[in-house]
Amino acid sequence: MEPARVAEPRPYHHGDLRRALVEAGRRLLEAENGSDISLRAVAREAGVSPAAPYHHFRDKSELLDALAIEGWDQLAEQMRADLALTDPGQDRLVALGIAYVRFSRENPAIYRVMFDCSQNHEAMPSKLREEGAYRLVCDALIESGLDPSDEMGLELAGTAVWCAAHGVAEMVGFREFSPLKAHLGGEEAFLRAVLGQLTLFAAERKSPAG
């Protein structure tokens, strides 16, 4: 393994090192299986000295924050795309959940960074609620019969769905589930079944059974 690309005589001032560092970080997260990304490795990948990042990020966690924000954007985009491809007859809430979990399966390191970052801040990224994936969930809930004027009811349901999706995303890889997956006919069917159970309450709301 050669030391990245040293040949190119980069000018002393990089131009947009911040951007380059974020992209280098994303590249490493996609490549590495273990998500423990090192700030020095990111600098190396970007072709700068170990101390250079500190002129653009206060510390390592701020770089991870930037990577997390990109990740949440990417997730929302993918969920929107998957939702557009969903058959009208199918449960759109479950489709969103499957898209969420699929993203976490295909980008495990990035997803880990995304959620760790949220946990450190004890908050979801604000954009998520306003224009991101959370809004898609709320729309699907209203579509499935929830009263849009009942703000707290909607909030409760959205919270429940989000927690369920995250829980499934973090556990779906466990080996104990293999027999059940096989029995149900694969991981997608497994996800459909589990998420279907957990979002049953949305269907229940259609009939005002209290």
Added chain:
Amino acid sequence: MEPARVAEPRPYHHGDLRRALVEAGRRLLEAENGSDISLRAVAREAGVSPAAPYHHFRDKSELLDALAIEGWDQLAEQMRADLALTDPGQDRLVALGIAYVRFSRENPAIYRVMFDCSQNHEAMPSKLREEGAYRLVCDALIESGLDPSDEMGLELAGTAVWCAAHGVAEMVGFREFSPLKAHLGGEEAFLRAVLGQLTLFAAERKSPAG
């Protein structure tokens, strides 16, 4: 801060250093807010050299494994205790979920180690399924009307409950939920509502509505 207890002239051979290291680790996890426990710090706390642990654990992750196993045991114990105190009229499944989340709230560092360890092994600790908290969930599911002979149905429901509980445990601290918590009358009520929604399918099973 003094260097733990150096005064006691410990004999060259410790007696049961493995045990002492696990307990030192647990002590540090309870004290530290950030769960990043350092192997050297554990050795320091136990009063031995930085290399001593390597005669009892292959590497740092094996020490964490041992801490995780203790944690899962402790969780099962607490869930059993909480379940015993539950009012017969209340939903036992929700009570178990609340106990689970409460444990993760009161022992965040230990819980993090527990779950990280599970994720690294892509498996829950085996004792969990056989005699631990998972069995309590299955019992509660059967009690709520699930057909005990339908193994895969029970597995699916248990899986769903476990995923939901984990998801809630990891997100309950988010600030975005504060308004909803306040509206529902506190965190316990919040948990009861969210977990109640997510485990609605268990109640549904009572009536064979398909």
Added chain:
DNA sequence: TGCATATCTTATCGTTGTCAAGATTGGCTT
């Protein structure tokens, strides 16, 4: 043109995980 400032580098510190080699001890063999 000249200078303040932003940017990047080199050098360094303290910490960590891990290993190798030596010191010390407990227990088994005879």
Added chain:
DNA sequence: AAGCCAATCTTGACAACGATAAGATATGCA
């Protein structure tokens, strides 16, 4: 009971890490 072996613990070392300080270099504005 004497002696050796293996387990245990120590010291010492290495590479990698996050982070800071001090110096080099380029940019942009006066």
